Amino acid sequence: MEAEAAVDYLVDERSKAQFDIDAMKIIWAGGKHEFEVSDRMARLVASDPVFRKDNRAILDRKELFKNTLRKAAHAWKRIIELRLSEQEASKLRFFVDEPAYTDLHWGMFIPVIKGQGTEEQRKKWLPMAYRMQIIGCYAQTELGHGSNVQGLETTATFDPELDEFVIHSPTLTSSKWWPGGLGRASTHAVVFARLITDGKDHGINGFIVQLRSLDDHLPLPGIIIGDIGMKFGNGAYNTMDNGFLRFDHVRIPRDQMLMRVKQVTREGKVVQSDVPWQLLYGTMVYVRQTIVADASCALSRAVCIATRYSAVRRQFGSQNGHETQVIDYRTQQSRLFPLLASAYAFRFVGEWLKWLYMDVTQRLQARDFSTLPEAHACTAGLKSLTTSVTADAIEECRKLCGGHGYLCSSGLPELFAVYVPACTYEGDNIVLLLQVARFLMKTVSQLGSGERPVGTTTYLLRLEHLLQCPCDVQGAEDWLKPDVVVQLFEARSARMTVACAKSLSKFSKPEDGFMDLSADLVSVATAHCQLIVVSKFVEKLQQDIPGEGVKQQLEALCSIYALSLLKKHLGDFLSTSCITSKQASLANDVLRSLYSQVRPNAIALVDAFNYTDHFLGSVLGRYDGNVYPKLYEEALKDPLNESVVPDGYHEYLQPVLKQRLRTARL
Numbered sequence: 289m290e291a292e293a294a295v296d297y298l299v300d301e302r303s304k305a306q307f308d309i310d311a312m313k314i315i316w317a318g319g320k321h322e323f324e325v326s327d328r329m330a331r332l333v334a335s336d337p338v339f340r341k342d343n344r345a346i347l348d349r350k351e352l353f354k355n356t357l358r359k360a361a362h363a364w365k366r367i368i369e370l371r372l373s374e375q376e377a378s379k380l381r382f383f384v385d386e387p388a389y390t391d392l393h394w395g396m397f398i399p400v401i402k403g404q405g406t407e408e409q410r411k412k413w414l415p416m417a418y419r420m421q422i423i424g425c426y427a428q429t430e431l432g433h434g435s436n437v438q439g440l441e442t443t444a445t446f447d448p449e450l451d452e453f454v455i456h457s458p459t460l461t462s463s464k465w466w467p468g469g470l471g472r473a474s475t476h477a478v479v480f481a482r483l484i485t486d487g488k489d490h491g492i493n494g495f496i497v498q499l500r501s502l503d504d505h506l507p508l509p510g511i512i513i514g515d516i517g518m519k520f521g522n523g524a525y526n527t528m529d530n531g532f533l534r535f536d537h538v539r540i541p542r543d544q545m546l547m548r549v550k551q552v553t554r555e556g557k558v559v560q561s562d563v564p565w566q567l568l569y570g571t572m573v574y575v576r577q578t579i580v581a582d583a584s585c586a587l588s589r590a591v592c593i594a595t596r597y598s599a600v601r602r603q604f605g606s607q608n609g610h611e612t613q614v615i616d617y618r619t620q621q622s623r624l625f626p627l628l629a630s631a632y633a634f635r636f637v638g639e640w641l642k643w644l645y646m647d648v649t650q651r652l653q654a655r656d657f658s659t660l661p662e663a664h665a666c667t668a669g670l671k672s673l674t675t676s677v678t679a680d681a682i683e684e685c686r687k688l689c690g691g692h693g694y695l696c697s698s699g700l701p702e703l704f705a706v707y708v709p710a711c712t713y714e715g716d717n718i719v720l721l722l723q724v725a726r727f728l729m730k731t732v733s734q735l736g737s738g739e740r741p742v743g744t745t746t747y748l749l750r751l752e753h754l755l756q757c758p759c760d761v762q763g764a765e766d767w768l769k770p771d772v773v774v775q776l777f778e779a780r781s782a783r784m785t786v787a788c789a790k791s792l793s794k795f796s797k798p799e800d801g802f803m804d805l806s807a808d809l810v811s812v813a814t815a816h817c818q819l820i821v822v823s824k825f826v827e828k829l830q831q832d833i834p835g836e837g838v839k840q841q842l843e844a845l846c847s848i849y850a851l852s853l854l855k856k857h858l859g860d861f862l863s864t865s866c867i868t869s870k871q872a873s874l875a876n877d878v879l880r881s882l883y884s885q886v887r888p889n890a891i892a893l894v895d896a897f898n899y900t901d902h903f904l905g906s907v908l909g910r911y912d913g914n915v916y917p918k919l920y921e922e923a924l925k926d927p928l929n930e931s932v933v934p935d936g937y938h939e940y941l942q943p944v945l946k947q948r949l950r951t952a953r954l
C-alpha cells in the first residue's frame with residue numbers, strides 16, 4: 289500500500305511542473321545531439337548486465353579490481369563492435385560509472401602526448417594509444433612532492449654516448465606515488481622528471497617510459513612498481529589502481545622525451561622552443577576544465593537523489609491526511625534548492641570553460657599566448673570552487689536524506705567517497721586558489737601601467753566606480769535584476785582584491801606578504817570565482833532559451849544561486865559596504881519566495897538531468913519513488929542475511945550468551 293502511494297506521489301509531483309521538461313533536458317545536455325547521444329549511451333549501459341554495479345561495496349579489493357578490468361574490456365569491445373565515435377565512447381565510459389585505468393589513459397596519457405609531443409612523436413605514439421595497444425598513465429606526483437611540481441626529484445640524465453636518457457629515482461621521496469592506472473594496468477607512463485644534461489639541471493619535463501612487457505605484463509628491468517593500497521570508502525575509488533613506481537637507472541631513447549616545449553639535440557644541447565614553458569603544465573589545465581564539467585554531474589546526481597527522496601519522505605504535521613513531505617519544510621528547501629541551483633550554475637560555467645579552453649588551444653596553435661594566464665586562473669579557480677562545493681553538497685544531500693542517506697543503497701556514501709579526492713587531485717584546492725589570487729594581484733598591480741585586464745577580469749577596468757558604487761536595491765524586486773546582482777558581485781570582488789593588494793604593498797618582500805595574507809588571498813580568489821559563475825549563468829540566460837517556462841525556471845535558479853551565496857558570505861558584502869543590512873534582509877525575503885516558486889517544479893528540474901536508475905545507483909533517488917519496498921529488498925540482499933543464524937555464532941556468540949546465562953543464575 290505504502291509503496292504504491294509513493295509511486296503515485298512522484299507522478300503527482302511531476303504533474304505540477306510549470307515548464308517544458310523535454311526542452312530543459314536539451315538545455316542541460318548542451319544541445320539536441322548531445323542529449324540524443326547521452327540518452328542512448330546511458331540506456332545501452334543500463335541494459336547490459338556486465339555493467340551491473342550494485343555489488344561494489346561488498347566485493348573485496350581483488351574481486352573489485354578484476355571486475356573493473358572486466359567492465360573496461362567489455363566497454364572497449366562494445367565501442368569497437370558498435371563503431372562508436374569518440375564522443376559516444378566517452379559518454380559510454382562515463383555511464384559505466386566506475387573509476388578505471390581507462391580514465392587516465394584517455395584523460396591524461398593521450399592528452400599529454402598530444403599537448404607536449406612533437407608532430408613526429410604524436411604520429412608514433414597516438415595510433416597505438418588510440419587502439420589501446422599500449423595503456424598509459426600520467427606519472428607526475430611523488431611520495432614527497434605533489435603540489436610543488438618544480439620540486440620533483442626523479443632525474444632524466446642525458447647520456448650523449450648512447451643517445452639515451454637514464455631515468456632514476458635517487459631517493460625514497462622521489463618514488464612516483466598516486467598515478468591512477470599505474471599500479472596494475474599501465475604498460476607505459478609519461479613520467480615527469482628533472483632534465484639533466486652535462487651536469488646541468490634544466491627543470492622538469494615529460495618522458496614516455498615503457499613500464500611493463502607487452503608480452504607478459506611483467507615490469508621491465510630496473511622498474512619497481514605496485515599499488516599504493518586501499519583508499520577511503522568501500523568500493524568507491526578502490527576500483528582504481530593508483531600506483532607507486534621507482535626507477536633504477538632505466539634507459540630510454542632520446543626521442544622519448546616530449547619535445548614540444550624543450551628539445552635536447554643529439555649533442556645534448558637543450559633548446560627552448562618559442563612556446564611558453566608553462567605548456568608543460570598544459571595537461572593539468574585541460575583536466576581541470578573537464579573536472580569542472582564533471583562537478584555538475586556529481587552534484588546533480590546527489591541533488592536528484594535528495595530531491596526525489598524529500599518528496600517521498602514524510603515526517604510530522606498533516607497534509608491531506610498524511611504526514612508532511614519533508615520537501616515542504618522551509619529548512620529543507622533552504623538547504624536543497626541552493627544546491628539544485630548550483631548544479632545548473634556549474635553546468636553552464638562548465639560549458640563556458642570548455643569554450644574558453646578550445647579558444648586558448650586554437651590561439652596557441654596560432655602562436656597567440658596572450659590568454660594563457662587567464663585560462664590557467666579560470667581553470668584552476670573554477671576547479672577549486674566547483675569541487676569544494678560539490679564535495680560538501682554530496683554530504684549535505686546525505687544529511688537531507690536522514691538516516692537512510694547513510695545506507696550504501698542510497699548511493700550517497702559511494703558518490704562522496706569517489707568524489708572527495710577531486711578537492712585534492714589535479715591540484716590541491718587551496719594551492720589552486722592561491723594561483724588565482726596571484727593572477728588577480730598581478731592584474732591589479734598592472735592597471736596603472738596601461739596593461740588592460742582581459743576576459744573575466746575586464747570588470748577591474750571599472751575599478752574606480754566599483755570601489756564606491758552603492759547597491760541599486762530599493763525594494764525586494766530589485767534583487768531579481770541580473771545587472772544589479774552582477775555589479776554587486778563585481779564590487780565585492782574588486783573591493784576585496786584592492787584591500788588585499790594594499791595590505792600586500794606594505795611588505796618589503798612580496799613573498800612574505802603572500803605567506804602572511806594567504807588566508808585572505810584565498811577569500812579574494814573565491815569571491816572572484818563566484819563572480820565568474822554568477823555572470824556566466826546570467827550570460828546563459830541572455831541567449832535564446834526555447835521551451836515553455838524554461839527560461840523562467842532558470843531565472844529563478846540563477847537568482848537562488850546568487851542570493852544564497854550572498855547570504856552565505858554576508859560578512860564579505862557587509863564589511864566591504866557593498867550592501868546595507870536592510871538590503872540583506874530584503875534578499876532573504878526574496879530567497880524565500882523563490883523557493884516557493886521552485887517547489888512545484890523541483891522534481892521536474894531533477895528529472896531534466898535524465899539520469900537512469902542504473903546511473904543514479906540509489907534506492908532513495910529511484911525515478912518511480914518506490915523507496916520503501918526497494919530498501920527492504922536491498923537489506924535482504926546483504927550477505928549477513930544469507931543465513932538466519934550468523935557465521936561465528938557457535939564460536940563467539942553462543943559462548944558469550946551461555947556465560948551470561950550462568951552469571952544470571954548465580
Ligand SMILES: CCCCC/C=C\C/C=C\C/C=C\C/C=C\C/C=C\CCCCC(=O)SCCNC(=O)CCNC(=O)[C@H](O)C(C)(C)COP(=O)(O)OP(=O)(O)OC[C@H]1O[C@@H](n2cnc3c(N)ncnc32)[C@H](O)[C@@H]1OP(=O)(O)O
Pocket residue numbers: 385386387391392395426428429434435436437438468523524525566567569570572573575578579582583585586660661664702703706707710712713714715716719723726727730
Ligand atoms: C564508483 C562510483 C563512481 C561514481 C563516480 C561519480 C562521479 C564522478 C564524477 C566526476 C569525476 C571527476 C572527474 C573525472 C575526470 C578526471 C579525473 C580522473 C582522475 C584524476 C586524475 C588526477 C591526476 C593528477 O592529480 S595529476 C597531478 C596534478 N598535479 C598538480 O595539479 C600539481 C599542482 N601544482 C602546480 O600546478 C604547480 O606546481 C603550481 C602550483 C602552479 C606552481 O607552479 P610553479 O612553477 O612552481 O610556480 P609559480 O606559481 O611561480 O608559477 C609560475 C608561472 O606559471 C604560471 N602557471 C602556473 N601553472 C600554470 C598553468 N597550468 N598554465 C599556465 N600558466 C601556469 C603561474 O601563473 C606563474 O605565472 P606568472 O609568473 O605569475 O606570470
Ligand SMILES: Cc1cc2nc3c(=O)[nH]c(=O)nc-3n(C[C@H](O)[C@H](O)[C@H](O)COP(=O)(O)OP(=O)(O)OC[C@H]3O[C@@H](n4cnc5c(N)ncnc54)[C@H](O)[C@@H]3O)c2cc1C
Pocket residue numbers: 392426427428429432433434435436465466467468525530709712713714715716717718719722806
Ligand atoms: C585519488 C587521487 C588520484 C591521483 N591521481 C594522480 C595521477 O594520476 N597522477 C599524478 O601524478 N598524481 C595523482 N594524484 C596526486 C595529486 O595530484 C596530488 O595529491 C595533489 O596534487 C596534491 O598534492 P599533495 O598530495 O602533495 O598535497 P600537499 O601539497 O602535500 O598538501 C597538503 C596540505 O598542504 C597545503 N599546502 C601545500 N602547499 C601549500 C601552499 N603553498 N600554501 C598553502 N597551503 C599549502 C594543502 O592545502 C594541503 O592542505 C592523485 C591524488 C589522488 C588523491
